[in-house]
Amino acid sequence: MFKTITVPKRTIMTPGPVEVNPKVLQVMSNSILGQYDPVFLDIMNEVKELIKQPFGTKNEQAFAIDGSSRSGIEAAMIAILEKGDKVLIPAFGRFAYLLAEIAGRCGAEVVLLEKSWESPFAQQDIIEKVKEVKPKLVAMVHGETANGQIQDLDEIGAYCQANDVLLLVDMVATFAGVELKVDEWGVDIAIAGSQKCLSVPAGMSLVTFNKRVEKLIKERYQLELGLSKDIRNERFIQSNYLDLSQLMNYWNEERINHHTEATTLVYGVHEGLRLLLEEGLENVHRRHLLNNQAIVAGVKAMGLEIFGAPDTKMPTVTPVIIPDGVDALAVPRLLLEQFGVEIAGSFGELNGKIWRIGNMGYSSRHENVLAVLGALESVLIYYGADIQVGKAVKAALDVYL
Amino acid sequence: MFKTITVPKRTIMTPGPVEVNPKVLQVMSNSILGQYDPVFLDIMNEVKELIKQPFGTKNEQAFAIDGSSRSGIEAAMIAILEKGDKVLIPAFGRFAYLLAEIAGRCGAEVVLLEKSWESPFAQQDIIEKVKEVKPKLVAMVHGETANGQIQDLDEIGAYCQANDVLLLVDMVATFAGVELKVDEWGVDIAIAGSQKCLSVPAGMSLVTFNKRVEKLIKERYQLELGLSKDIRNERFIQSNYLDLSQLMNYWNEERINHHTEATTLVYGVHEGLRLLLEEGLENVHRRHLLNNQAIVAGVKAMGLEIFGAPDTKMPTVTPVIIPDGVDALAVPRLLLEQFGVEIAGSFGELNGKIWRIGNMGYSSRHENVLAVLGALESVLIYYGADIQVGKAVKAALDVYL
Known part of the structure; x- marks a missing residue:
């Protein structure tokens, strides 16, 4: 017979899922309401x-999808793409x-369209490729959590808007951490998730789209059998x-039954977004920038290197190059087991080459930044890494004080 | 500026989502853990x-999917079905x-294979159709929430097991309310959800499958690009x-990164299942049967009729035929607005013809049964319906005492 779970206290400094604001958890513990x-x-x-x-949108359409961030990404992609449609995907991560x-x-x-993961694209390179390929859709990532690089979008968006190309952007790792301007940049459909800078538990994706996308998906509408046998669509x-x-x-006033909405996560997303606006979006972005500055200063003061181009580094993730002779897995393990501090590894070609320190949402706090720097230094000392000792936390404090 | 939500107290007697056990909500308010x-x-x-x-299975494979029940149903269907594959779907709801x-x-x-919604199939009728159609898959529903009828499965399962046909069963509305025997009945893949008799908020689906399904989906395995470019599959x-x-x-020991797991819902599902076993599955089933008996007795004592064949009625849903001259929408609305009691309408051909009283999970309690009967009687009196007055609650108490 299993017991009720016991959850240890953690300082979560990964690029998601991040610590949930206790106020969000409190709201999520409200009793359930029926979906209608x-x-x-x-x-x-x-x-x-x-x-x-x-x-950063005035789109009429903005709602949540019951599933992790990638459920929203998939929903957006398959809503636009039909068999044989051409999609251009610029990849820098x-x-x-x-x-x-x-x-x-x-x-x-x-x-x-592939490039090295160390920096994003020059926008003109993508526009040239769009001219050549003439895709129905350009699909890309705003902030690449895997390598910590962020992509400018305004010129690409302007080109797509003017040339009957749709632009889909994965904003999962930047939403609520970095200023977004979906309308101004000309993004047709954008996707985010609950578990990163919004500081709500994972399990819900957020999506917004404009009239161009709305028109397209209305053309593809097929109501499910069991509600009607008449609304079919090729x-x-x-x-x-x-x-x-x-x-x-x-989600709109029609309220046509689909799934059973994830009540508790809706409560959580409501409170997470509300707290964000209560703090003020500008203040939220400033907080992330400041804590990013402290993390970068601390990491560098230890003598560690940061992966990728500094000018296009995301403030919400810091990819740290794993120093020679140090076990890529042992360090995060000891951090978690002994210090209760969590950082992340990476994926694909960066797997085993970088650690990633997140700086997202409720986890983006002075005490968390100082905890991760102090603990990382201690673990690296323990494993005999060649680092500068006693400098990381001070460097971060110098940013704050 | 929106305020923190205020959630009124409700007595939820729909066939899902149902009231969440407060102990589950408590466990769900634990802080987040990283997914690894x-x-x-x-x-x-x-x-x-x-x-x-x-x-009721010893399958090696059993896990959760981050999405409402129908996400699990879709995952199961598309794992088995490829373009052009034949699937037989017996429909009684x-x-x-x-x-x-x-x-x-x-x-x-x-x-x-369609029939009237008043009763399920004779198993032999489905077996005959399987012989004729020779499908790859038979996909069907165990308990139809829309009309409250339950289907026997053992003979169909035995036939499918012996004849190289797969059997998929939607057990969303019966899981944790009715005894299930996935292995004994010969069900290859079964799906349930969090928001019905398990009494956990909506947003998570549960699935289990046997070696036959495991073999098939392993043949179709394709790891996503970004983790590997080499594991492709036609x-x-x-x-x-x-x-x-x-x-x-x-979910298995490989722990290959996919989505970010919905931590809080996993906590909830853990506690929901744990409480179920703590109460004892037999006791849980008996509780549902007893409360069903009380609901049926109360409804009949009012002079209302129950839709469908009595012998195959699900204990977890009671479909009540809406009496002549009563507004199908006004009654549930007044129940909710004035009594805080929620019941449901139905779908498709039963829309506007029946109300559905749920009897699921934590909502399946004496006080809820008595509340819904008392309130329904009062609302019907208010709207001048021709019913027997003062008998419903007594009939239910006679079942209990």
């Missing part, structure tokens, strides 16, 4: 409005390949669960 | 074991058509998010 309870519908309507602000994976699985023709979206056209009708 | 934190991995491993018992919808969207050839599953072959590798 008018009180719950009001909460859903407020969530729709709240989502728009960190995205791991998560672009997730976009390619999803596109491939829905039968799209994928054109990858261009139906290949997933029923992740069908944005049905989800839109569920 | 050893403590969290232990919790996931326990969840795998806990899931098996209400399903609304949710069979969801299976048909999903199968159609993944390019399968769907053969529907028979790839069409969704990346709902890819059971990858999910299996994430």
Whole structure:
């Protein structure tokens, strides 16, 4: 017979999932409401409005999807892409390949534009490729958590808007940590998640899209059998669960039954977004920038190197090059087991080459930054790494004080 | 500026989502753990074991999917069905058509075997149709929430096991409310959800499958690009998010990164399942049967009729035929607004013809049964319906005392 779980206290400094604001957990412990309870519908309507602000959009369509961030990414991709459609995917990190994976699985023709993971693209390079390939969709990542680089989007967006190309952007790792301007940049559809800078438990994805996308998915609308046998569509979206056209009708006033909404996560997302606006988005972004500065200063003061171009580094992730002779897995393990501090490794070609220190949402606090720097230094000392001792925490304090 | 949500107290007597056990909400308010934190991995491993018992299975494979029940149903369907595969779907209610919808969207050839929604199939009728159609898969619903009828499965399962046909069963509305025997009945893959008799918030689906399914999905395994460019498969599953072959590798010891697990819902599912076993599955089933008896007695004592064949009525849902001259929508609305009691309408051909009273999980308690009967009687009196007055609650008490 298993016992009720016991959860140890952790300082989570990974690029997600991050620590959840205790106020969010408190709100999530409210009792359940039925999914058509008018009180719950009001909460859903407020969530729709709240989502728009960190995205920087006045889009009519903004809602949540019951699944982790990648459920939203897949929903967005398959809503736009039909078999044989051409999609251009500029890749400067791991998560672009997730976009390619999803596109491939829905039968799209994928054109990858690849570069080294150390920096993002010059926007003009992508625009040139768009001119050459003439895709229906450009799908890309704003902030690549795997390597900590961030991509400018405004010129790409402007080109896509002017040339009948759609632009989909994965903003999972920047939403609520970095200023986003979905409308101004010309992004047609953007996706975020609950478990990073929003500081809500994983399990919910957020999406917003403009009239161009709305028109397209309305053309593909197919209501499920069992509600109606008459609303069939030859261009139906290949997933029923992740069908944005049905989800839109569920979140909008039509309230057409689809899934059973994840009540508790909706409560959490509502409170997470509310707390964000209460703090003020500008203050939130400033806090992330300051803590990023302290992390970078601390890491460098230890004599460690940071992966990638400094000018385009995301403030929400710091990729630290693993020093020679140190076991890539042993360090995070000891950090977690002895200090209760969690950092992350990476993926693909960076697996075993960098550690990633997150700086996201509720985890982005002075005490967490100081804890991770102090603990990392101690662990590196313990394993005999060749580092500068006694400097990291002071460097961070110098940023703060 | 929106305020922190205020959640009114409700007596939820719908067939899901149902009231969440306060102990589950308490456990869900624990702080987050990283998805590869050893403590969290232990919790996931326990969840795998806990899931098996209400399903009545010793399958090695049993885990959760981050999404509502239908995400698990879709994951199961598309794991088995490839384009052009034949699937037989016996339909005696609304949710069979969801299976048909999903199968159609993944390019399968769907053969529907339809009957009136008042009772389930004689098993031999399905077996005859299997002989005729020779499908790869029979996909069906165990308990149809929309009309409250339950289907026997043992003979169908035995036939499928002996004849190289796979059997998929949606057990969303019966899991943890009715005794399930996945192994004994010969069910290859079964799906349940968190938000019904398990009394955990919606947002998580549970799945278990046997070696026959495991073999098939291993043949279709494709690891996502970004983790490896080498593990490609011509028979790839069409969704990346709902890819059971990858999910299996994430939940098993391989721990291949897929999505970010919904920590808080895993906590909730762990506690929900644990409480179930603590009460004892037999006691849980008996409690549902007793409360069902009280609901049925109360409804009949009012002079109302129950939809469908009595012998095959699910104990977890009571479909009440809406009496002539009563507004189908006004009654549930007044129940909710004035009494804080929620019941449900239905779907498709039963929309506007029946109300559904749920009897599931933590909502399946004496006080809830008495509350819904008393309130329903009062509302029907208020609207001038022709019912027997003063008898419903007494009839239920006669069952209990």
